[in-house]
Amino acid sequence: xxxxxxxxxxxxxxxxxxxxxxxxxxxxxxxxxxxxxxxxxxxxxxxxxxxxxxxxxxxxxxxxxxxxxxxxxxxxxxxxxxxxxxxxxxxxxxxxxxxxxxxxxxxxxxxxxxxxxxxxxxxxxxxxxxxxxxxxxxxxxxxxxxxxxxxxxxxxxxxxxxxxxxxxxxxxxxxxxxxxxxxxxxxxxxxxxxxxxxxxxxxxxxxxxxxxxxxxxxxxxxxxxxxxxxxxxxxxxxxxxxxxxxxxx
Numbered sequence: 001x002x003x004x005x006x007x008x009x010x011x012x013x014x015x016x017x018x019x020x021x022x023x024x025x026x027x028x029x030x031x032x033x034x035x036x037x038x039x040x041x042x043x044x045x046x047x048x049x050x051x052x053x054x055x056x057x058x059x060x061x062x063x064x065x066x067x068x069x070x071x072x073x074x075x076x077x078x079x080x081x082x083x084x085x086x087x088x089x090x091x092x093x094x095x096x097x098x099x100x101x102x103x104x105x106x107x108x109x110x111x112x113x114x115x116x117x118x119x120x121x122x123x124x125x126x127x128x129x130x131x132x133x134x135x136x137x138x139x140x141x142x143x144x145x146x147x148x149x150x151x152x153x154x155x156x157x158x159x160x161x162x163x164x165x166x167x168x169x170x171x172x173x174x175x176x177x178x179x180x181x182x183x184x185x186x187x188x189x190x191x192x193x194x195x196x197x198x199x200x201x202x203x204x205x206x207x208x209x210x211x212x213x214x215x216x217x218x219x220x221x222x223x224x225x226x227x228x229x230x231x232x233x234x235x236x237x238x239x240x241x242x243x244x245x246x247x248x249x
Contacts, residue, residue: 002113005120005175006138010158011151012125014144015180017043018215018225020122022234025224026242028079031117036082038105038134039124040089048076049222052085060088062111063095063104063133069111078224080116082108092129101129106137118246127161135165140175142245144209145196147182147189152196174203176245182208207241210234 009016021044024035037044037059042052050056059082062069073080095101109119123134135141141162145151155177166172177200183189197204212234218225226235 002116003118003140004109004113004138005118005140005142006123006131006134007120007142007144008123008127008131008134008158008162009125009144010127010154011146013181014125014146014151015209015215016125016144017047017122018219019142019144019178019180019209019238020044020120021047021219022215022224022226022238023242023245024079024120025226026239027118027246032115033079034073034082034112034116034119035079036105036109036119036121037084038088038121038130039084040086040091040130041124042084042086042088043219044122045081045083045085047219047222048081048083050074050081050083056083058082058088059084059105059108060091062108063091066108066111069108070115073112077227095129102132102136105133109137127157131161132165135162135172136169138169139171140173142175143177144180145177145192146180147186147192147208149188149192152192177204178241179204179208181211183211205241205244207237207244209237209241212237 007016007020020035024033027033057072062072073082095104121134124130143158179193210233212232214229214232215225215234218228221228225232229235
């Protein structure tokens with residue numbers, strides 16, 4: 001059965017898109033992986049090496065016409081991608097009158113999910129239309145937690161939305177709360193880590209994602225950090241996290 005994992009955060013700047021891209025790369029070494037860009041900023045598409053100005057069908061087209069989903073998918077050197085562009089920002093308005101507006105992504109992915117072992121969805125930093133679609137389509141949720149006190153406090157909104165969607169999607173469950181932007185030199189990092197591990201227990205992986213300039217530089221080059229600098233702390237962390245989260249699959 002295909003695992004569909006939504007990566008959701010109420011807050012921007014958590015390293016969410018980097019988490020999706022680099023997990024997709026690592027897991028694609030042994031699995032058939034599809035990454036879905038469901039953020040109108042389209043950072044996953046850009047970070048995967050695609051030009052937003054090029055004319056191509058996007059996830060928005062697939063949400064309008066699920067039968068076109070397969071033709072919308074593009075290939076990177078490792079994983080498949082359902083791309084986005086800035087037009088995705090119009091989706092909330094375009095589907096406003098649809099009774100099934102929160103099922104649009106689920107219906108699109110249903111046409112292709114049997115082609116993949118794992119689908120990773122990169123949602124935008126809010127809890128609106130796109131987050132609902134991502135969670136409705138998903139079987140699991142990964143929440144990136146930036147190691148800052150206000151980011152920890154913002155978790156409640158994300159968890160409330162997961163609980164709300166779970167009422168209609170009973171297969172949905174929280175897989176992990178991943179500590180990101182981790183900097184051991186900052187005292188508050190340890191405080192946030194302790195609070196997260198006390199609250200969420202084993203849902204917090206032992207692997208943390210450190211602050212690492214190579215991750216940002218790799219994004220500018222349109223490649224995963226493991227391609228840009230395979231020995232960097234960022235590359236090693238994503239590799240370890242992929243093994244920890246998906247080792248039994």
